[in-house]
Amino acid sequence: MANVLRNSAKFGFSGVLSQLSIHSRHGRECVSPCFSLQQRNNSTSPKIKVDLDNSTGVAVLRMQSPPVNSLSLDFLTEFCINLEKLEMDKSCRGLIITSTLSKVFSAGLDIMEMYGKSPERCGEFWKAVQEMWLKLYGSNMATIAAINGSSPAGGCLMSIGCDYRIMADNPRYSIGLNETQLGIVAPFWFKDTLVNTVGNRAAELSLELGLLYSAPDALKIGLVDQLVPEDQVLSTAQDTMSKWLAVPDHARQITKSMMRKQTIDKLLSNREADITNFVSFITKDSIQRSLRMYLEMLKSRKA
Amino acid sequence: MANVLRNSAKFGFSGVLSQLSIHSRHGRECVSPCFSLQQRNNSTSPKIKVDLDNSTGVAVLRMQSPPVNSLSLDFLTEFCINLEKLEMDKSCRGLIITSTLSKVFSAGLDIMEMYGKSPERCGEFWKAVQEMWLKLYGSNMATIAAINGSSPAGGCLMSIGCDYRIMADNPRYSIGLNETQLGIVAPFWFKDTLVNTVGNRAAELSLELGLLYSAPDALKIGLVDQLVPEDQVLSTAQDTMSKWLAVPDHARQITKSMMRKQTIDKLLSNREADITNFVSFITKDSIQRSLRMYLEMLKSRKA
Amino acid sequence: MANVLRNSAKFGFSGVLSQLSIHSRHGRECVSPCFSLQQRNNSTSPKIKVDLDNSTGVAVLRMQSPPVNSLSLDFLTEFCINLEKLEMDKSCRGLIITSTLSKVFSAGLDIMEMYGKSPERCGEFWKAVQEMWLKLYGSNMATIAAINGSSPAGGCLMSIGCDYRIMADNPRYSIGLNETQLGIVAPFWFKDTLVNTVGNRAAELSLELGLLYSAPDALKIGLVDQLVPEDQVLSTAQDTMSKWLAVPDHARQITKSMMRKQTIDKLLSNREADITNFVSFITKDSIQRSLRMYLEMLKSRKA
Numbered sequence A, B, C: 001m002a003n004v005l006r007n008s009a010k011f012g013f014s015g016v017l018s019q020l021s022i023h024s025r026h027g028r029e030c031v032s033p034c035f036s037l038q039q040r041n042n043s044t045s046p047k048i049k050v051d052l053d054n055s056t057g058v059a060v061l062r063m064q065s066p067p068v069n070s071l072s073l074d075f076l077t078e079f080c081i082n083l084e085k086l087e088m089d090k091s092c093r094g095l096i097i098t099s100t101l102s103k104v105f106s107a108g109l110d111i112m113e114m115y116g117k118s119p120e121r122c123g124e125f126w127k128a129v130q131e132m133w134l135k136l137y138g139s140n141m142a143t144i145a146a147i148n149g150s151s152p153a154g155g156c157l158m159s160i161g162c163d164y165r166i167m168a169d170n171p172r173y174s175i176g177l178n179e180t181q182l183g184i185v186a187p188f189w190f191k192d193t194l195v196n197t198v199g200n201r202a203a204e205l206s207l208e209l210g211l212l213y214s215a216p217d218a219l220k221i222g223l224v225d226q227l228v229p230e231d232q233v234l235s236t237a238q239d240t241m242s243k244w245l246a247v248p249d250h251a252r253q254i255t256k257s258m259m260r261k262q263t264i265d266k267l268l269s270n271r272e273a274d275i276t277n278f279v280s281f282i283t284k285d286s287i288q289r290s291l292r293m294y295l296e297m298l299k300s301r302k303a
Helices: A002-010 A073-088 A119-137 A153-160 A190-197 A199-209 A215-221 A230-244 A249-268 A271-282 A286-301 B001-011 B073-088 B117-135 B154-160 B187-200 B200-209 B215-221 B229-245 B249-268 B271-282 B285-302 C003-012 C073-090 C119-137 C153-160 C187-200 C200-209 C215-221 C232-243 C249-268 C271-282 C285-302
Strands: A048-053 A058-062 A094-099 A142-147 A164-168 A174-176 A227-230 B048-053 B060-063 B092-097 B108-110 B142-147 B163-168 B174-176 B226-228 C048-055 C058-063 C095-100 C108-110 C144-149 C163-166 C174-178 C226-228
Touching: A002 B048, A002 C058, A058 A073, A058 A230, A058 B154, A073 A119, A094 A230, A119 A153, A119 A190, A119 A249, A142 A153, A142 A230, A142 C163, A153 A190, A164 A230, A164 C232, A174 A215, A190 A249, A190 B200, A190 C249, A199 C200, A199 C232, A199 C249, A215 A227, A227 A230, A227 B226, A230 B200, A249 B187, A249 B200, A271 A286, A271 B048, A286 B142, B001 B249, B001 C048, B048 B073, B060 B073, B060 B229, B108 B154, B117 B154, B117 B187, B117 B249, B142 B229, B154 B174, B154 B187, B163 B215, B163 B229, B174 B215, B187 B200, B187 C200, B215 B226, B215 C095, B226 B229, B226 C144, B229 C200, B249 B271, B249 C187, B249 C200, B271 B285, B285 C119, C048 C073, C058 C232, C073 C119, C073 C285, C095 C232, C119 C153, C119 C187, C119 C249, C119 C271, C144 C153, C144 C232, C153 C174, C153 C187, C163 C215, C163 C232, C174 C215, C187 C249, C215 C226, C226 C232, C249 C271, C271 C285
Parallel strands: A058 A094, A094 A142, A142 A164, A164 A227, B060 B092, B092 B142, B142 B163, B163 B226, C058 C095, C095 C144, C144 C163, C163 C226
Antiparallel strands: A048 A058, B048 B060, C048 C058
């Protein structure tokens, strides 16, 4: 993060950076939080793999879009389609989200979706980000994030959209809504979700400073619920899920809705304004210039 | 709890169970949280004993309705009448609530008030539950729960309605709003009171999973304020009360109202709808069938 | 505090005491929380000293109004003028507030502003208290309280109006909104700020009992963020500020506004009513009698 900041300062960067991860021409993996140069993968191979165990009613959704599971429009669309399928499948009661990649859960929103794109396209992208959160935070399934790597910005949003968070006990992995560090502002529904998870004061500090928390620090403030050795993240998620599924679905679902409905309704009733906000911000000349400079910096660093 | 769940599953039970305790034909005490078979006691002997010490201005309200201080309509009515008397008695400034029974503070709402009863009667019962909470959460007295035994569901609601909670330091005693475990949903004002006490995230986990916390775990999440050896629960409550009464009444009362008024007003302005909701739910054929099966299961277990 | 309470009881005091500090004829320093007799200083020497380091963009505001930095109308006016100047100075990005006095940060509101004054003057005073909080809680600067002494009542309000709190690690220094202990009620915006800082339950306990927390206890409940040795309070604040200023101003400012706007707007839209409330309370005969008795008691104690 310190490096990112130094570079940001050095390059006079002040734009939309932290929700983003970007694609390099070289595809070298970069697990430093938030950003990476990543080979754009235009293949039609799925970015997400879902396995539903009919005997347990538990689906495992594996994000497998190297190098860092960037949340591109394609990725988000695939994610939402999978989520919707599972939601409508009565045999599926629980969902575990994890990553097939080494060291990273998800690096967050894909910067390439915001650079040099038309307002229409940017709006479509932002709508998909909203959709991902709405579907996840309001899911009728019991949802557990099996966080087996770093999870900044959009990756953190996905994690706190679940019912429970189990993270690899590795101090080199970090998680947080670090948007502010990079000159942008987490929208109100990111903020509301964080406040609901860690309380007002921890959220205030976290968002004003754009903090990324190491796994142990994330546990301390309640940003994740449990740390386990890296090779036990998924199995612990499975064990934990069986406890969640011991609760009658109907009562759990109504209770979850009672806890989260107000936060969800706030976005639903401001959805268009939130998209307009995002698009008008991201298409500003100054922001686009910042994005270009940032992209060039990252590319030259990789060269 | 695990047993209750297993049995619930086994008997296909999905109804209103956790706010409830029920009466057996045999009166054997059962301190397993939430449920018990309890001899229906039609005697007119008071279920509640109140001692007001005029020298200190502190009343001790002892719940003495064996075996588990079930919150029946009679019990709640007696409770509210006593509370109202104390509230109007200017010499009474502080109230300590405790139990005369071994191992249990209160097992919560009485299941028999909801089985085979007319909608009118069910509505009357639910209104009494509301009344108990409204009177307690909004009391002008300083109120301390001296929790000398388990306190699930309605017993937990009564505890978190007080200003301060002192619990016996016994890991076999548990406390929590465990409704969800048993197929029902804690209403919004149970939820609001819990959120006000332990914060949003702990309340979310607690309610979605219907968790019962052992006394030490309850202390950790702030569901109770203090643990003391079992034989010191009441004396510690008395000592603590003297600190509360050192604060000028008027300022404490206005401050308490400032903290709690919004939560109370929310029920007051939705009271009829909340009763209608409860009655329409509890009188459903499916719920009544579940209640009957559950009662039969408990009776046969006791036989 | 115990002494204050004993004296309050002894003298039948039930009025506005805790937000207050008062001036003695002898100027003997009194660091017991909330109250002090303090020589009224009519000199025109500034009560506040501001040093802005143009190389860092950080201003240090030193409160230097002996003996206890009472928040009089003059003091508050000077404070607000300085804050406004810094706010408009583009070269100033961060503000550290500290005290030049030994053992006290600020003892809170000046009781003499409320005794024997006209309603108009009382209203003017209260408006200045509101203004101090509005300017501080909503400041675009990064603000750090370097709390190098006790900080009850209004001093606590000033502290929790900042973005971050560093306190001297001295268990004899205390901090808290202790108004209730002295018969008065912290207004809703004091309460809201405290809830935002320590959460609902800790705020409830704190305000109902009018608790003052020793520095270590204040850290435990999150009322301050960090304790350091007394001689390192200011240097740690400087170091911490450099981390805050590493975050892009614009993003930090919008994020801060997103976190605090609702709380600020609540006072803005109730400002006149809040003044009317205060004035009608403080000018009551009973309150004025209490103030006079309290003043006489303190003066005789000093004699």
